[in-house]
Amino acid sequence: MNIYEVLEQAIISNDILVKEALTTQCLVYCNQNEVSIEEDFVPKMFTQPSYTDKCIIVAPKDLRTRKDFDTLEGLATLVHSIAHIEYSAIDLALDAVYRYPEMSIAYKIDWLEVASDEIRHFQMLDALLIELGFSYGDFPVHCGLFDAANNTAHNILDRMAIVPRYFEASGLDVSPQIIKKLDNKRKNAQVKKLIDTLHIIYDEEIDHVLKGDKWFKNLCKKEGHKEGTEEEVYFEILERYHLLSKHRPHVNVEARKEAGFSCSEIKKLGAKECT
Template identity: 80%
Template sequence: MNIYETLEQAILSDEILFKEKLTAQCLDYCIENEISAADDFVPSVFTKPSYASKCHIVDPRELPARKDFESREGLATLVHAIAHIEFSAIDLALDAVYRYPHMPQAYKRDWLEVANDEIRHFKMLERLLNELGYVYGDFPVHCGLFDAAEHTAHNILDRMAIIPRYYEASGLDVSPQIIKKLENKRKNPQVKKLIEALNIIYTEEIDHVLKGDKWFKYLCKRTGKKEGSEEAVYFEILERYHLLSKHRPHVNVEARKEAGFSCGEILKLGARECS
């Protein structure tokens, strides 16, 4: 099995069942075999996201505000937006294995497991979206995560800082707030299903961020960063990618601590207190 060819097929595909099949094959192979790429292997540069054939991609500023969760369409726009994040996350996890072939076997297994989780998350949300009378691609999306992956493709340390430790960790801040807003509508069976899905996703995303934290710190050490300088390195990367000025109305202290963040980092990100 040429796992890198299989990974590329999975990343390029817009069909979730095909992605699921290929990801499972890669994970099974990774569990049983040591994965290595040929010395002349050069990962492809992807010029557009896999979902481009399904979704209308717009600038984030052009996305409609999601405030009306009372109507089926309003709820569907929220489900669709979260499903899109999960679909994007599948490709990012697969790309983390595909693009950096010289990382340890444990790294490859970690991100294939993450991809497997993200596929399950997407399918949960897709079923709910279908129940509401819609399909993935019915609403416009942005490609911010794809762009972030493209911008960090050249540097795996940047990738681990930006994707799991910034974007995915930001989801830990946002998810409880969304669940809180939905709670008073729980009598609606679709809202109840969405809350249940979001709780599953939230719990598992903590583990995903923790995996990113582990490999970020591993790479700091491997690239010769001074011991104890991980926090400074992290914020230097965020500053370089112009992410420090992003407004955070809420920082989830406990979830971030569980996912490997120090209190020093959490306070710099905007939390009022951390102990």
């Protein structure tokens, strides 16, 4: 089996059931076999995200923001925005395997497991969206995570720093704040279902960030960076991608510590205290 051909099909498909079947196929194969690299294999650069035919893509500044979750549409807008992040994360996890064939089987299994989690997260949110009377693609989306994947395609160390250790870690900061805002509406069965789903996603995303942390540090060592300089390397990458100036109203100290961040890093990201 050539997993890279299968992964390519999974990445470009906009059918979640196809993505799920192909991801499972690759994960089963990698758990049972070593994966050889085809000598002439060159990963493709994808020119558009797989959701292009499903969603209207706009600039982030043009997205509608809703703070009122009392209406079905308001709640659906929130569910849709989170579902889109999870959908995007599926393709990023698959691409992390597809694009860097030189990486070990343990690395491949880690990111295929992440992709499987993201598929399940999307399916839970999509089911809730349908229950609310909407579908994935009913609201505009942005392609920021797709752009992040393309921008880091040339460098796996950058990819591990930017995608799991920056964007996904930022989700750990945001999720508890969303849950807190929804909490006084939990008597609504659909709001309660969303809160329960967000708790599941939050717990599993800590593991995803931890996997990113593990491979980031592994790659730092592999690329010859001195032990103890990983933090310096990380912030140099964030600065190079113009991400250090992004405002963080809340930094989730405990979750980031659990996901591999040092207190020094957490304070540099904006936390006032970390022990």
